Amino acid sequence: MTGSNGQIGTELVSALQKKHGQDSVIATDLKDNENSEGIFEFLDVMNFERVERVIKKYNVTQIYHLAALLSSSGEKNPALTWRINLDAYLNILQLAHKHKIEKIFFPSTIGVFGPTTPRINTPQNTSFVPGTVYGISKITGELWSQYYRNTYGLDIRGIRFPGVISYATIPKGGTTDFAVEIFFEAVKNKKYDCFLKADTRLPMVYMPDVLKATLDLMEAPKEDISISYAYNISGFSLTPAELNVAIKKYIPELQITYTPDKRQKIADSWSETIDDSLARKDWNWSPAYDMESMVKDMLDNIK
Ligand code: SER
Secondary structure, three states, X not given: OEOOOOHHHHHHHHHHHHHHOHHHOEEEEOOOOOOOOOEXXXXXXXXXXXXXXXXXXXXXXXXXXXXXXXXXXXXXXXXHHHHHHHHHHHHHXXXXXXXXXXEEEEEEEHHHOOOOOOOOOEOOOOOOOOOOHHHHHHHHHHHHHHHHHHHXXXXXEEEEEOEXXXXXXXXXXOOOOHHHHHHHHHHHOOEEEEOOOOOOOEEEEEHHHHHHHHHHHHHOXXXXXXXXXXXXXOOEEEOHHHHHHHHHOOOOOOEEEEOOOOHHHHHHOOOOOEOOXXXXXXXXXXXXXXXXXXXHHHHHHHO
């Protein structure tokens, strides 16, 4: 796994260790991981030779390529974002072909959508003119996934994640980060200044459903997987104001203020709700958590 210290990586490493055994998972990242046990290698995903050395050293059979810069941090350094999010993925695909890697997991995002995309019930196949480098790099990555499947028969599986809500590792540099920050601020300081407007509706998913989706998709029979670019999925959609009301049931003193910044424009170009019927049909995607059950579980764990 690349990017194993990130928001999804941290928890996916443990889930994969549980499933396949601790010694079957090679966690890699630019920075040391102090929290988890198991095999770890420092890895700069842009270093082709080093990635190849790790693949050979451990006889890697599957790659979960999670290393990426997100929508907001990506805008601060577009060229670096392209190198990490796209060039590094192309390295992975070339090496996967060369070393006969059995399966690849590629996380994509609702960031592939843009102002020309229908915002309600966004279809699987639609208009993609993303406004961020993150979105441009991820939609291009999706196209390369499909190309490598069609041309070389690589088994690549992808998911377009909406905002991911979790308590173990805090996301950094994303537009949907408010939906995690608000919980920690609510528990600690009883107040939160949100960087999006109160009525900005965005699709979200809770981490246990992210883990389930990833494991289920990777386990699904190859013949059931009809696309290799990335499946739409969603757990629920919410606005900051609705999330505030849901958290206030447990923390009535919570005060929320709104100071929209540059991220508002990004959020306004993304979907409000997602059509994830293809994922439901191909590999039985079905989220266990709605907003209410997610809020309760988040607060129980953070407290
Ligand atoms: N959470 C991501 C972001 O906000 C969306 O994929 O950038």
